[in-house]
Every structure is written in C-alpha cells, then in structure tokens.
Amino acid sequence: MSEVKVTGLAEAIAEHVEDGMTVALEGFGHLIPFAAAHEIIRQGRRDLTLCRMTPDLVADQMIAAGCVRKLVASFFASGSAGSLHELRRRIERADPEPLEVEEYSHYGMYGRYQAAAAGLPFFPLKSYAGSDLPALNPQIRKVADPYGGPDVHVVPALAPDVTVVHAQRADRFGNVQVWGIVGAIQEVAYAARKVIVTVEEVVDDEVVRSDPNRTLVPAHAVDAVVHCPGGAHPSYVQGHYDRDNAFYREWTAISKDPQLLRSWLQEWVHELPDREAYLERLGEERWQRNAVGERLSGQVDYGRRSA
Template sequence: MDKRATLADAIARHVRNGQTVAIEGFGHLVPTAAAHEIIRQGFTGLTLARMSCDPLVDQLLAAGCVPRLISSFVGNSSAGSLHELRRRIELRDPEPLELEEYSMGGMIARYTAGAAKLPFAPIRSFTGSDLVELNPMIRSVTDPYGGGEIHVVPALNPDVTIIHAQRADRAGNIQAWGMLGVHQEAAFAGRSVIATVEEIVDDSVVRSDPNRTIVPSHVVDAVVLCPRGAHPTAVQGYYDRDDRFHREWSERARDAAALRRWIDRHIRGTDDHEGFMASLGPDHWQALEVGTQLSAPVNYGGRP
C-alpha cells in the first residue's frame, strides 16, 4: 500500500483537538516540521508527550496548542532555558501548564509498556526519588515473585505518534541510523503513526538493508517526504545541529511578545515547511552541511 502523503494532509487526517500526541526524537531526528504544521492548522487542547523537551515545545505552548505536557527533561539542550515553558510553570503566565513528570527511564518504560500492550511497566530507579511524591501516576506493587515492593508506571499509548527518520519506502517502512531514542517504542505504542523522512526511496533500497528498518510499514499510517524536517536538530548523514538557532532561541524566548511574533512570521506566516526554510534566508543552511562518511558494506548473502 502506498502511504505517501503531504505533511498538511497527514496532520489534518490524523490529529484532532484534545488528543495525546507524542513527538519523539532524541538529540536528532526530531519532527519539528510536523510540530509547525500542528501550529499552522490551529489544533488546541493537545497533551504533548515528549521525553526530551526543546524549542518546539516552547513553540507549541506559545501557539496555544498544548495545555498539558508529559515529559522527563526540560531545557534548550546546551544552549539555555525554554522560557515559554518556564513562564507557564513558574509564573502560570499566560496560563498554567499541567506537567506530568517522569525520569527518562520512566518515559521509556511507559512507551515500552504501551508498545507491548501491557497496562504498566515495573521500574526500579524511582526508589528514593521525590518524583514518587510529586507524580501520583507513579505507584508501587508487590512483586509476586517475592522481591518486595517495586514502582510501576502506566502504559503510554498516544493517539498519534510522530517521528522523523532518514528514509522510507512508499509503503512506510521507516529506516534510521544514529541515535534512535524511543522512535521504535513510541511508534508501536501509538494508535496512529506519522513519519516524516528526508528521502522516500525505491522499495529495493529498503530491501537491500532490512536491519535498518526500525518501524515496519504495518505500524505506519502516513509517510511524508520532508527534507530538513528535523531542523534545528540534526539528522545523521544529512545535516548538522543548528547550534546558532538554539543559542538565539534562548534569548528570543525570554520575550513572550517577540516569541509570538516569530511564530506568526516563520510558522503561521508560511504555507508549509518549504516556506519556513525560505523564511530563514538562503544562506542559513550552508553552515549545516555535512560530508560523506559511508559505513562498511554488509553481505546478507543469498542463493545464486
């Protein structure tokens, strides 16, 4: 089945107001362009599940899309704070943000339980943590095998999971390499899955390297060709992390009005992701180019 779609159509078809939407990617392969399309289409009341927060969370909050966040790490990685998120939590400005907080291990356990269609997952590392007191969803049960009490977290099954990857075929077999985060677990846990990719390749390319397929087509509902769809994060082999953007974001987001003007100009003021890229200027992308470093070939063998 051909599951190719435009980004606008994929978001319009699968996202609804009030849903829980997981937008995952850890350090790279972050589907930022999909988050921008959620803003363009004006969705509201969303619960955002994101293991590691970054500028796209600030953007979704400032755009009025997300009143509730499930997460484990908050920060503009190596570049400062997420000031819109801080305003919501520390000052309740312009309105409070409901935060359901876990450790990164806790988020992984939630997605893993969701992917396995289990009701919860045990996790040892919450012992002694203040999170147990702060988050009533972290509970304890008695080990039926005599190991005493152990903490558990509930399964997380997002209504929609959105991921980004290097390539896919037309059926939605998703291939990725580099740091993968919780792509696979979040995808299998999602009730529907949108994947944005740098390239859509011929079926034979995917078949030539099957072990690189992290999410098979039967899990995916829509696959979207979206070059540079993870900016300002990196995509291994395609472009580098935009450190300048991250540093500038920490300063820009200090001013709530300036942040909203940026969203109006670069996201709401553009028709699509290509328009967003153009709005940053033609010279913006040169510094993010990467060279070629091929992996060694693998012999899968086969009968003559």
C-alpha cells in the same frame, strides 16, 4: 498489495491530528519533527496532551502557540542552551494561563511507551529509588514483587492517539529506516493508534530491501509517510545535516520575551505555507553552515541462494 502511504504534511496532520488528542513527538536530540510541529501550530490544533522525552524548543513553540493543554515529559530544557522560558512562565506563574504537567525520568517515559507497545498495563523500573519524583507524580507507584523481592516502582502505559517522528528515509509503503540515535522511536510508534513519519527521502523499495536491518518501524505500524527534507531543523539528522547550535542559543532570548516569541511564530510558522518556504527563508548560507561531509558505513553481504 501493500498500500502506498505517501502524502503531504498538511494532509497528514489534517487527517490524523484532532483537538484534544494525546500526541507524541519523539526524536532524542536527533530527528526531532519540527516541521510536523509547525504544521500542527499552523492548523490551530488545541487542547493537546503533548508527550515528549526532553521537551525542548518544539514544546516551547507549541505551548506558546496555544496548542497544548497538558505536557507529559522528562528533562525540561532547551537542549544544552538553557531554559524553556514559555514553559517556565506557564509552570511558575500560570502566565498567560496554567499548564498541566506530568513529569517522569527519561527511562520512565521510555518504559511507558514500551508497556503500551507490548500491550501491558505498566512498566517496572528500579531507577526511582531515592528520587523525589514519586512524591511529585502520583502516577509513579509501587507494587509488590510477586516473587518475594522488595516493592518496585511502576509507571503506567502511555498509548498516544498519534505519534509523529522524523527519519532519514522510508519507502512508499512506510517502511522507515533510521540510523544514529534512535531514542524511543520504535517503542512510541508501536504504542500509538496512528503514526505519521516525516522523512528526508522517500526511496525505492529496493533500497529498503537491500538493508532490511535498518528498518526500525515497518510499514504495518505507519499510517502516513511525508517527504519533508529539512524537517528536523534546528535539530540534526545523522548523515544529512548537523544541529543548528546557533538557533538553540538564539532561542533563549526569543523565548524570554513573550512578544518576541509570538512574533517569531508569526514570521516562521503562520506566514509560511510549508517546510520548503521555511528553508527558503532560513537561507542557503545558514543551511550550509550545518552541512555534513560524507562518511559511508561498511557493506554487509546478506547472501542469496545460488540455486
């Protein structure tokens, strides 16, 4: 019989995330696991290697909280709202301490996850031709084409100790269903040793079976499922809530001021026990600003043997 994997967020982080681990938090603009990141901060994890395509606000917050020793990432920006000023202080001035950084392109990061998911040592890609990144990152190398073509750039496989992602729904066994922008969710899940998934809904088994092609990460790849409505705020979840663009704009002023940033962490992370308390503090009025209307997809008839 399949194992039931539903647990609480605090329990999932306590069991699977340890100091010094390599931890991937993925979700490409969409489905960013902010609640899980806040729980990692709340539990005081240290010396993490944080892996993320587009290390936006969630990276700025975790770095400011002292959780991150090294950042492995691509495209350093606060969504479309400007710089990540905690990250800039660390890189530009080692203030209050240095941060080790390993930079790739988006496709380079995706290729690293894909290689690890497939059990391969590296991933070849052509998009670094003419780029400055190979000169800045010695992990991006060239190998000879065994079929006689020109040399090709490769990136090493990236296998996180733990991957954390957010999704629309899962069943109790950990069959995870996603729609909208999926990014590298499937690849980074298969690449990792352990996988934690926070979801807007834990649904009956029959809901998943009725639409099996929506299952992006199946149960055998998942270690913990956490019911966590609103777990991606201020990013968005297709079909549940929109991106809180006002929050992203507000973050510029917050992150520019180290004291203000630490006060924000105290008020919005350390003083709150869980995501439910976070949403309560956020307030119903602000939450409703990002509400979305219903737009149902079409139905697919999978067919059934009649005899």
